[in-house]
Amino acid sequence: MDTQTRDTIERCAQASSDGTAHFGEIVQALLAAGVESYHADYRSRLTTYYLPDGATLDIALPVPDTPIGQQFDATAVQAAVRGSQRGEVKYPEFKRLSMAAGCIGYTVWLAGRHVTYYGRRGESHVERFPD
Structure with a gap:
């Protein structure tokens, strides 16, 4: 992974964590950097970014002091x-709202234009990117 791609991913992770950029801005920047997908895991407190050549980058994911709900509530995630x-x-x-709704993490499929949210028992909910 080249330095420019790494720097873009790190900037996006920070801006997202700070709440200074919205999801659409993050998606556009990561796509431009060549990121294919990323997975945010609330339990391990890591986000892993994937490039088409197999390169990955793990970045710490700060999560609120909110317990993850026992039951997955797709309506609350939505x-x-x-x-x-x-x-x-x-x-x-x-992050606080989705964790309270029983979401343990999610995968953003940039190339596929959707996000899959996961619950503790393998439940999932898919949200397509708006046009």
Whole structure:
């Protein structure tokens, strides 16, 4: 992985964590850097970024002091996603809301234009990128 790609990923991770950039901005920057997908794992507190050549980069994922709910509530996850899409929910709050809804993490499929959210028992919920 070249330095420019690594720097872009690190900047996106920081801006996302700070809540200073919205999801659409992050997606565009990561796509331009050649990132194919990334996986955020609330339990391990890591986000792993994947490039098409097999290169990966792990970045620490700060998570709120919110217990992950025992039951996966796809409706609550979807509400957090919609709030984010409207600009009402920034990433720090999104993490809190999705964790409370039983989400253990998610994978953003940049090339496939969707996100898959996961629950403790293998449940999943897919959200397509808006056009």
